[in-house]
Amino acid sequence: MLAPSAILRRPTSRAGGGRFREPLVDKAYDAIAEGSKSFAAASMLFDRTTRERVWLLYAWCRRCDDIADGQTAGGELGDQSGLEGRVRAIRALTRTALEGQPTADPGFDAFGQVASETGLTLEDADEVIAGFELDAEGWRPRTEADLMRYCYHVAGAVGTMMARVMGVDPADEDTLDRACDLGLAFQLANIVRDFDEDDAAGRCYIPAEWLVEEDIPPGQHMKPPYRFKMAKLSARMVRLMEGHEAAAKLGAARLSFRQRWAVLSAARIYGAIGRKVRDRGQLAWNSRVHTGRVAKVGHVAAAFWEALRNNPDQPDEMPRWTRRELAAMGKPS
Incomplete structure (x- = not known):
């Protein structure tokens, strides 16, 4: 008192x-x-x-x-x-x-x-x-579902928040789903680019089941004898990326022109990183893949016409992993 x-x-x-x-x-x-x-x-x-x-x-x-x-x-x-x-x-x-x-x-x-x-x-x-x-728990993905759960938390959820920042209605679940897809695509591109860097830090975001399928011993995946197999796994991860990238473009079509242009530019730049890793094959991790200034300008220009046309291709099939499913993983039922 x-x-x-x-x-x-x-x-x-x-x-x-x-x-x-x-x-x-x-x-x-x-x-x-x-x-x-x-x-x-x-x-x-x-x-x-x-x-x-x-x-x-x-x-x-x-x-x-x-x-x-x-x-x-x-x-x-x-x-x-x-x-x-x-x-x-x-x-x-x-x-x-x-x-x-x-x-x-x-x-x-x-x-x-x-x-x-x-x-x-x-x-x-x-x-x-x-x-x-x-990461703090020393978690490592065992399955593809585990990988996508991690991608959801560190990037898909960020994509959803970015959509909210752009003014997407919280009740517009489908557009938020597509924003999450874009975040997932970005994170998959980051992971495949950083296989070597993550390994040096004692981290591995490649599903253990994928490594077993390729007969790669635990902790040895970045050693020279396994680079050809890692190139195969990088291509697999890029296919996942491209599925979410294509789905994300459906949501971008509902944004205003300038927002759509920005989102499609980012999608093209990050998609290019993943595809460059895939195309380099076993040499992908000899130096860090990045997109140069001239290439960025090219992607932004291409995204302008894509945004202006605003007629995204309908994917043959939507991604296997959904925002709701990924958000529910690891939580009490």
């Missing part, structure tokens, strides 16, 4: 933890420009409001990923010890940001800002953080 009222009073909640929006946007742009030149290039095609919100959401995703992986701006993977504690910190900072309290970290304050503008929730964020928890 003798405590000053200021001690008892809950701090005022303010979007972005009380930071001014413009500096947060500037910091978010710096994060995407350094962390993903592909996303940065595609994001410039959005209208200003959408572009800034995409940057704010990306800044949170990038910061979470860097904390979890012990890296800077998506660079080389760092020390993987103490990951459980880092994931707890990610969750606590995210909750604080959503409560409108300062986090002393612009990446998390950016999430608080964009969430206040678009209605993103802690439940949305938890779907992404669950992917970091899988």
Whole structure:
């Protein structure tokens, strides 16, 4: 009763933890420009409001990923010890940001800002953080379903959030499904490109059943004798990627022109990465595959005409793995 009222009073909640929006946007742009030149290039095609919100959401995703992986701006993977504690910190900072309290970290304050503008929730964020928890548990995929569950949490759920940032109605489940497909396609491209890098960090996202089918011993998949077989598995993963990529384009057709152009540009750039890995065969991991500036311009130009035509091909069949199915995996029934 003798405590000053200021001690008892809950701090005022303010979007972005009380930071001014413009500096947060500037910091978010710096994060995407350094962390993903592909996303940065595609994001410039959005209208200003959408572009800034995409940057704010990306800044949170990038910061979470860097904390979890012990890296800077998506660079080389760092020390993987103490990951459980880092994931707890990610969750606590995210909750604080959503409560409108300062986090002393612009990446998390950016999430608080964009969430206040678009209605993103802690439940949305938890779907992404669950992917970091899988890594913290030392989880490895046994089946293709396990692989796709991981891809859903670390990228498919992000795709769904990006669609919300673009103004897709939360009740428009089919368009959100297609946005999830795009995230899944992006993550499959990332995984197949980074087989070697992940192996060096003690990680493997290739289903154990796939390795058994190719008679590749555990932990030996990146050794020279198995490179031909790994090229075969990379092609298999790229086929998965292309199925989700094709489905994602159906959802992009429902977006405004500039949003559609940006999404299709990103899809072409990331799809090209996966296909380049596949086409290089056993040599794919001798150097990191990337898309150069000239190639990016070509993909953006091709996406312009694709967005203008807005008549995506109907896939022969939709992907086997759905957003609802993947979200339910690992949760109590």
